[in-house]
Amino acid sequence: MVDFYIGLFLASLIIALFTTRLYGLLLWYAINSFMLGILALTIGESIDDRAMIITGIITIMIKAFGIPYTLKNLSQKFKFVRSITPKIQVQYAIMLVPAILVFTFYLSEPIVMMIHTNANYVAISISSLFLSLLLMMEHRNVAPKIIGFLSMENSLFLLGITATNGMPMLVELGIFFDLLIAIVVINLLFNKEELKI
Amino acid sequence: MILIFLLLPSLIMFFISFSKSDKSKYLLTLTLFVVLLPIVKLFLLQKPYAVLGNYLVVDKLDTYVLLVSSIVGIGVTLALLTLDKHVKVSPKAYRKFYRFFAIFWIGLILSILANNMGIYWIGLELATLSTVYMIKTNYTPAAHKEAWNYMIVGAIAVSLILFGIILMYASAKPILGEDAMSFDLLLKHAKEIPSPYLFEIGFAITTIGMFVKMGFFPMNLWLANIERASFYPVAALFSGILESAVLIGFFRFSKIAMEVNHDHLFIFIFVYTLLTIFIVSFLIFRAKDFIRLFSLSGIEHMALISMFWVSGAPFAALLHFGAHAFLKPALFLSAGVLESNGKYKIAGALKGYKGRGGTLFVVLISLFLLSIISLPPSPMFFSELYGFGAMITTAKHGNHILAMIGAILFLLILLSIIFYRFIAIYQSMKYEGEIKERKVYNIELFVLILFTFSLMILMLPTTIAYLKSIV
Numbered sequence: 001m002v003d004f005y006i007g008l009f010l011a012s013l014i015i016a017l018f019t020t021r022l023y024g025l026l027l028w029y030a031i032n033s034f035m036l037g038i039l040a041l042t043i044g045e046s047i048d049d050r051a052m053i054i055t056g057i058i059t060i061m062i063k064a065f066g067i068p069y070t071l072k073n074l075s076q077k078f079k080f081v082r083s084i085t086p087k088i089q090v091q092y093a094i095m096l097v098p099a100i101l102v103f104t105f106y107l108s109e110p111i112v113m114m115i116h117t118n119a120n121y122v123a124i125s126i127s128s129l130f131l132s133l134l135l136m137m138e139h140r141n142v143a144p145k146i147i148g149f150l151s152m153e154n155s156l157f158l159l160g161i162t163a164t165n166g167m168p169m170l171v172e173l174g175i176f177f178d179l180l181i182a183i184v185v186i187n188l189l190f191n192k193e194e195l196k197i
Numbered sequence: 198m199i200l201i202f203l204l205l206p207s208l209i210m211f212f213i214s215f216s217k218s219d220k221s222k223y224l225l226t227l228t229l230f231v232v233l234l235p236i237v238k239l240f241l242l243q244k245p246y247a248v249l250g251n252y253l254v255v256d257k258l259d260t261y262v263l264l265v266s267s268i269v270g271i272g273v274t275l276a277l278l279t280l281d282k283h284v285k286v287s288p289k290a291y292r293k294f295y296r297f298f299a300i301f302w303i304g305l306i307l308s309i310l311a312n313n314m315g316i317y318w319i320g321l322e323l324a325t326l327s328t329v330y331m332i333k334t335n336y337t338p339a340a341h342k343e344a345w346n347y348m349i350v351g352a353i354a355v356s357l358i359l360f361g362i363i364l365m366y367a368s369a370k371p372i373l374g375e376d377a378m379s380f381d382l383l384l385k386h387a388k389e390i391p392s393p394y395l396f397e398i399g400f401a402i403t404t405i406g407m408f409v410k411m412g413f414f415p416m417n418l419w420l421a422n423i424e425r426a427s428f429y430p431v432a433a434l435f436s437g438i439l440e441s442a443v444l445i446g447f448f449r450f451s452k453i454a455m456e457v458n459h460d461h462l463f464i465f466i467f468v469y470t471l472l473t474i475f476i477v478s479f480l481i482f483r484a485k486d487f488i489r490l491f492s493l494s495g496i497e498h499m500a501l502i503s504m505f506w507v508s509g510a511p512f513a514a515l516l517h518f519g520a521h522a523f524l525k526p527a528l529f530l531s532a533g534v535l536e537s538n539g540k541y542k543i544a545g546a547l548k549g550y551k552g553r554g555g556t557l558f559v560v561l562i563s564l565f566l567l568s569i570i571s572l573p574p575s576p577m578f579f580s581e582l583y584g585f586g587a588m589i590t591t592a593k594h595g596n597h598i599l600a601m602i603g604a605i606l607f608l609l610i611l612l613s614i615i616f617y618r619f620i621a622i623y624q625s626m627k628y629e630g631e632i633k634e635r636k637v638y639n640i641e642l643f644v645l646i647l648f649t650f651s652l653m654i655l656m657l658p659t660t661i662a663y664l665k666s667i668v
Contacts (some may be wrong), residue, residue, distance in 0.1 A: 114392040149352045156359050163367040168375045171315030178322040185326050
């Protein structure tokens, strides 16, 4: 079952790379985060780690529902451009994505050799990290760049879950807190008028 | 209890920043002085001292970094009092600047005192995010663009740091469990780490993240552009405090990496820092304004500190670090006065200051400019002397003395390019250009004198003895 969820996690990120509408991108980010939360719940349950289960629930609440909802509101408030055409054309992106996947599987081989549990998942989380970077690079608009940054956070979270069977609870909560601060800062950055002299 | 006192100024500052009274800015400035009391107490305590379980532990190194950062913080908040005399800033932006400064300070204390890699990262991320908004307090399209730039590149850098931390944690978790996050336990069990290669990959990725954050190769110009676009106190905060928080992380991570495999660490850091200085020296040669010049010079000094730290000269690194932390904010705040109301000309920048205050200002800037290029009796002169000496001593034991002498000679050539540029700029400031009447405020002079005294204290035998006891 974990294989299925992790496949959906990766698939939602790949689809996000080809999305040309902002709300579509937010939806795929929400699905990506939802899968991450479900993964944390499933792995947490299988290894009987209560902290990871709590983290999974918080992930679903904040990342799958809270952040996409807030970003949608922000996009309406500040009238974002909703057509977000990637700079890289689709035919090239179709070739680039598998190339990144193969490259990262090859790149992460020495790391994977040393991590005995969930080795392939570690490779997938590293490739998601590269795909998130690609998402940030292929758009001119700020909104997809923010989603790219948030997806990168998701990839690191997945790496934490798979490579280490979860990080200490305090650290996980701290990362969530920082994410919320990031959303506050993003909101303030969009507000262009408030500091006018 | 001590933690409450350390965080108290930030909390007071945060709440006062909501007040719309004109006088609140004086109160906001004074609040940071309160932080000195718990720091003095920290100096007197037996170390290591647990402030919050095993998560926040005070040792000699972080007490030193905390004291240096708080003096810089006090200086910057004092200089903020006259910010509106030099640049156009709205009262609302002013208040928000302090609000985010308070959050920045909390993040900074967390990252400096952290004995846990995760807490260190949380503190650093918090400090990074709060500075994003400080950049935007300058209401110009350039600052707006650079704030976004900082948000995105900063986020990538901080994510790289977290990526590396996860790998380091994964490498040591089989033997330490959840304690694999603790710096002290990792250091103690460094030789027993079952996957040293995984740890080294993690360390390399974390280091690249930290180096990107400090503007090392290949991101040499991003920080300079951001500091140019923001108000000068932001640049002073970046160079004097935020980079200190990044460096203390580098010190802690590299101490563990030294135990795992010193040769790998040394070659990686040495080549990386040398490459950074090579590029930065030519960028400094082409710099055409004060802020970019000082920002690029900051990168050069951060690279030197990192180089000394891994080359067996930690004392030199700490001395250089302290000197840079005082000198660079002093130069940035002076640049704010020199470029008052958008006058960016280097030629004749030191002309036109009248009275005793004006003369003192010119003397102080001259001293700072000559100190930053390591002319004696600057603490940087001594730290470089110690640093290069220790590098040769270390090389003797490793049988690569000729390579090290060659590298030092190459480094000296690069440093002489920087030296030449600074001297040329100083001469242009003093002897070229027109005389225009300029003004410096007493509070700014007070801040510069505070930094001068701090630099002098750094050279006292007791301070030197304390720094030596850290290493």
